[in-house]
Amino acid sequence: AQSVSQHNHHVILSEAASLELGCNYSYGGTVNLFWYVQYPGQHLQLLLKYFSGDPLVKGIKGFEAEFIKSKFSFNLRKPSVQWSDTAEYFCAVMNTGGFKTIFGAGTRLFVKA
């Protein structure tokens, strides 16, 4: 069965620190990969996505993620976080055969000003 694992449930960083959130998935076939973000009081929204091609994808607000097929990973990175990045981040995977998107448990990021 398809599953998504996020390594950290809570992360606390100071402004300007670098961020890396881990995501691993289990599925043997072709997948599309996503990171969604939920800012306090707002709905889930797409941060970035990977379908094919360059495994390093860039999203909004300076975020990027790297797909490493051999490791079944899709880690999210940002070189320098801001207080406004405080939010919950969800990794998601869709197997291209079933069109069903599965989410990880989420990582709650708090950035200290």
Added chain:
Amino acid sequence: EAGVAQSPRYKIIEKRQSVAFWCNPISGHATLYWYQQILGQGPKLLIQFQNNGVVDDSQLPKDRFSAERLKGVDSTLKIQPAKLEDSAVYLCASPREGGLRTGELFFGEGSRLTVL
């Protein structure tokens, strides 16, 4: 394009009562999903509709949950009778137009259910 509309935003009920949530997806989108997000967890897919037909309801607790999408537009999700563990945010989602095969989703703001 207009977003995904959901109501009510908040609902508090006692266990064994019933509740219904409504969703109006992005106009013209054939696919609609209902997810359940329990506090501290990621969204869990409950049911997927394509027009007014069910594509996947394998994770829907059918003894108490039901969903319908009459006329292939609006959808309602009902819980009867509710249990304490049903306390969660219920999310409705549409794929980005042309995005059925990519998995990229637009979400509504959700309906937060508290069961006492």
